[in-house]
Amino acid sequence: MANITTNFNDRTIEYEQLLSDFKQLLKTNSLKFTIQREVILETLYNSDEHLTPESLHHLIQKKFPELKTGIATVYRTLALLEDSAMVTSLSFGAQGKKYELGAKNHHDHMICTECGDIIEFVDEQIEDRQHKIAEALGFRMSDHSMQIYGVCKNCQHR
Amino acid sequence: MANITTNFNDRTIEYEQLLSDFKQLLKTNSLKFTIQREVILETLYNSDEHLTPESLHHLIQKKFPELKTGIATVYRTLALLEDSAMVTSLSFGAQGKKYELGAKNHHDHMICTECGDIIEFVDEQIEDRQHKIAEALGFRMSDHSMQIYGVCKNCQHR
DNA sequence: GTCGCTGCAAAGTCTTTGCAGAGAG
DNA sequence: CTCTCTGCAAAGACTTTGCAGCGAC
Numbered sequence: 100m101a102n103i104t105t106n107f108n109d110r111t112i113e114y115e116q117l118l119s120d121f122k123q124l125l126k127t128n129s130l131k132f133t134i135q136r137e138v139i140l141e142t143l144y145n146s147d148e149h150l151t152p153e154s155l156h157h158l159i160q161k162k163f164p165e166l167k168t169g170i171a172t173v174y175r176t177l178a179l180l181e182d183s184a185m186v187t188s189l190s191f192g193a194q195g196k197k198y199e200l201g202a203k204n205h206h207d208h209m210i211c212t213e214c215g216d217i218i219e220f221v222d223e224q225i226e227d228r229q230h231k232i233a234e235a236l237g238f239r240m241s242d243h244s245m246q247i248y249g250v251c252k253n254c255q256h257r
Numbered sequence: 258m259a260n261i262t263t264n265f266n267d268r269t270i271e272y273e274q275l276l277s278d279f280k281q282l283l284k285t286n287s288l289k290f291t292i293q294r295e296v297i298l299e300t301l302y303n304s305d306e307h308l309t310p311e312s313l314h315h316l317i318q319k320k321f322p323e324l325k326t327g328i329a330t331v332y333r334t335l336a337l338l339e340d341s342a343m344v345t346s347l348s349f350g351a352q353g354k355k356y357e358l359g360a361k362n363h364h365d366h367m368i369c370t371e372c373g374d375i376i377e378f379v380d381e382q383i384e385d386r387q388h389k390i391a392e393a394l395g396f397r398m399s400d401h402s403m404q405i406y407g408v409c410k411n412c413q414h415r
Numbered sequence: 416g417t418c419g420c421t422g423c424a425a426a427g428t429c430t431t432t433g434c435a436g437a438g439a440g
Numbered sequence: 441c442t443c444t445c446t447g448c449a450a451a452g453a454c455t456t457t458g459c460a461g462c463g464a465c
Contacts, residue, residue, distance in 0.1 A: 237410035252395035
């Protein structure tokens with residue numbers, strides 16, 4: 100089985116680069132660079148998880164309790180980052196969305212319906228094919244998402 | 258461009274069959290067959306749209322005003338149908354889920370980010386590949402969903 | 416200084432639940 | 441008859457918004 104990649108530990112963009120992109124984005128839109136916005140970006144960067152607004156907020160409160168960052172700011176910043184395509188949101192069956200940094204390599208998700216574990220992967224054949232389908236249907240494709248649901252190796256053994 | 262199918266007007270299951278499956282399901286679980294449940298199933302069957310609980314409720318109120326079906330019953334019945342895999346829910350970026358009958362052929366979705374239009378399609382190459390990926394990662398695959406986002410032909414011309 | 420940002424709390428959405436009466440089996 | 445369903449309204453969960461003071465530029 101070739102061409103399936105699941106290793107995303109090597110991020111495509113280093114934090115300094117990401118931060119500078121973010122600052123540029125803010126400047127372009129006459130928005131201000133605040134410590135809260137930086138902390139949110141940094142926490143997203145340092146997390147390998149797919150975070151809900153609530154879990155992101157908890158992480159920040161634990162790590163920077165002196166900031167007393169409000170959940171509203173987390174929501175506002177996530178909306179800002181999503182609008183600028185710096186983060187991507189996923190909505191699975193459960194209620195609420197999960198967010199991840201878009202600066203990582205593009206990938207799709209395989210989700211274990213037993214334990215909720217998420218494995219990221221990329222398959223070039225599928226990526227190619229998606230572009231061809233969009234073209235054939237007359238769409239100007241901007242994005243896509245794919246989730247495969249099933250039971251992971253660990254949960255099968257239990 | 259071969260092998261992309263977008264024609265789903267020919268349903269795989271006729272209504273009588275669907276209804277009888279539903280009755281069987283209810284019987285098996287010692288649940289009762291009520292007029293509200295039938296109306297919900299029928300309305301889903303007769304709609305080619307992907308419905309939100311609210312839009313489904315509106316349709317039912319318009320068509321069967323004498324029933325005064327409550328929104329809570331719609332939610333409860335959709336949850337029941339989804340648990341039994343008779344309907345599938347989709348959660349796109351927007352808030353809220355949309356539901357569709359699972360009795361139609363399996364398909365994926367191409368979604369216009371301008372007008373919200375949804376085109377259904379199937380591509381065998383991708384279907385095959387998904388199974389192979391699940392296998393390679395040790396998953397026992399149960400289901401998958403794929404959405405391609407972009408701007409549809411009509412909206413490009415505007 | 417100006418004008419956007421933040422935290423807080425209040426207000427909105429969407430969804431679920433408790434309950435008493437109605438109805439299917 | 442019994443036990444599940446239903447509509448209603450209240451409660452919950454999650455998200456957004458208004459506002460006054462704060463802070464980046």
